[in-house]
Amino acid sequence: MSPKHRKDNKDLSQIHSELVMENLAKEIKANQGWMSFEDFFDFVMYKPGLGYYSAGAKKLGPSGDFTTSPEISRLFGKTVSNQVIALLNNFKSPSIIEIGAGSGKLAYDIINNLIKSKVDFDKYYILEVSADFIERQKQELSLLPDEAFEKVIWLDSILEVPVEGIVIGNEVVDALPFKRFTVVDHKIQEIGVSIKNGQLTESTRDADKTLGEEVRLIEKALNRDFEHNYTSEIRLNIGQWLKGISSMLKSGAILFIDYGYSRQEYYAADRKNGSMICHYRNTAHENPFINLGVQDISASVEFTLLAEKALEEQLEVGLFTSQSDFLINGNILGELDKIEDDNLRIELTQEIKQLLMPSQMGQTFKCMMLYKNISLDSFEGIRDLRHTL
Numbered sequence: 001m002s003p004k005h006r007k008d009n010k011d012l013s014q015i016h017s018e019l020v021m022e023n024l025a026k027e028i029k030a031n032q033g034w035m036s037f038e039d040f041f042d043f044v045m046y047k048p049g050l051g052y053y054s055a056g057a058k059k060l061g062p063s064g065d066f067t068t069s070p071e072i073s074r075l076f077g078k079t080v081s082n083q084v085i086a087l088l089n090n091f092k093s094p095s096i097i098e099i100g101a102g103s104g105k106l107a108y109d110i111i112n113n114l115i116k117s118k119v120d121f122d123k124y125y126i127l128e129v130s131a132d133f134i135e136r137q138k139q140e141l142s143l144l145p146d147e148a149f150e151k152v153i154w155l156d157s158i159l160e161v162p163v164e165g166i167v168i169g170n171e172v173v174d175a176l177p178f179k180r181f182t183v184v185d186h187k188i189q190e191i192g193v194s195i196k197n198g199q200l201t202e203s204t205r206d207a208d209k210t211l212g213e214e215v216r217l218i219e220k221a222l223n224r225d226f227e228h229n230y231t232s233e234i235r236l237n238i239g240q241w242l243k244g245i246s247s248m249l250k251s252g253a254i255l256f257i258d259y260g261y262s263r264q265e266y267y268a269a270d271r272k273n274g275s276m277i278c279h280y281r282n283t284a285h286e287n288p289f290i291n292l293g294v295q296d297i298s299a300s301v302e303f304t305l306l307a308e309k310a311l312e313e314q315l316e317v318g319l320f321t322s323q324s325d326f327l328i329n330g331n332i333l334g335e336l337d338k339i340e341d342d343n344l345r346i347e348l349t350q351e352i353k354q355l356l357m358p359s360q361m362g363q364t365f366k367c368m369m370l371y372k373n374i375s376l377d378s379f380e381g382i383r384d385l386r387h388t389l
């Protein structure tokens with residue numbers, strides 16, 4: 001085969017990846033041959049025109065790279081919506097703000113359920129970084145009745161005038177940048193990226209003061225020094241991010257649903273390689289240096305850190321529970337019982353098994369609800385995991 005033919009036959013994603021590598025290599029060179037993993041993540045995930053979230057490939061669902069709860073079952077959004085109706089009913093004209101709305105399915109299912117439940121709302125705002133996802137969301141939400149679609153507003157940045165209601169983020173915190181560190185002979189090293197023989201390679205440097213101090217604080221909280229070669233992740237900027245999210249809310253709640261653990265579990269001795277994971281065409285692996293700009297990279301959420309940052313923002317940690325407890329409390333099984341068509345009910349049963357089973361998403365995924373200027377007891381009776389934080 002001629003070289004030209006080989007080039008023509010190249011997969012489009014491979015061509016995109018090579019373009020990302022070319023640009024990334026220039027940036028690493030300009031940075032004295034080393035880039036922190038966090039900056040690398042920022043580049044391959046968010047760089048305009050190059051990063052995973054700004055490029056056009058289909059990311060979600062069976063033909064994409066990974067599948068999220070709203071993609072698995074439409075009963076997910078319906079149940080989440082059931083859970084927030086009590087909160088919305090506290091306000092005369094509440095709004096919903098969704099962060100990182102993916103394909104728009106969760107937004108569609110929430111709005112649809114609010115309409116059916118006759119819960120009026122002022123606006124449904126979407127804060128989304130990916131131009132490609134915004135297009136998909138517009139297509140999905142155009143299927144709503146016109147009056148409801150007109151209430152959906154896409155935000156370019158943080159909403160300046162705060163609203164009453166709820167902020168929702170499903171699998172968004174796991175997509176935020178993180179630093180990677182490793183401990184060598186009790187010394188904290190930051191993991192970064194350099195280039196060797198034209199290939200990206202992991203390389204470490206002594207951690208700077210901020211990272212070093214934060215890792216020492218974690219050790220103190222755990223009452224244990226990290227073992228030799230212990231490697232993990234930390235989101236140093238999550239407090240700043242949460243501050244921005246919280247500023248959009250006058251009063252109400254922020255609901256995060258994501259996979260992750262309390263600090264004790266996150267940094268458990270046997271989780272010695274951290275939780276970073278890559279997804280490419282529905283296959284999970286641990287190599288962030290391939291499929292540049294066309295694969296998803298994420299890491300589990302350290303919920304204790306999120307709770308600490310919430311307290312700093314005067315938010316109350318109102319709920320921390322597993323996804324399965326949250327959905328069961330929101331009557332997902334009752335919603336299933338309402339389905340009269342036997343075939344559809346069997347199909348939906350399989351879907352919600354994925355959401356609820358402990359071996360699938362039921363226990364690894366957690367729900368955290370943060371209250372601002374409001375206190376509610378609508379989650380009485382739900383299994384409370386706040387003591388684990």
Ligand SMILES: C[S@@+](CC[C@H](N)C(=O)[O-])C[C@H]1O[C@@H](n2cnc3c(N)ncnc32)[C@H](O)[C@@H]1O
Nearest residue numbers: 053068100101102127128129130170171172175
């Ligand atoms: C893993 S996907 C989850 C999508 C959707 N919530 C779902 O559950 O199907 C992450 C989403 O967050 C968006 N995102 C990533 N970082 C973001 C940020 N800093 N602000 C807002 N959205 C972000 C992505 O574009 C994408 O829509």
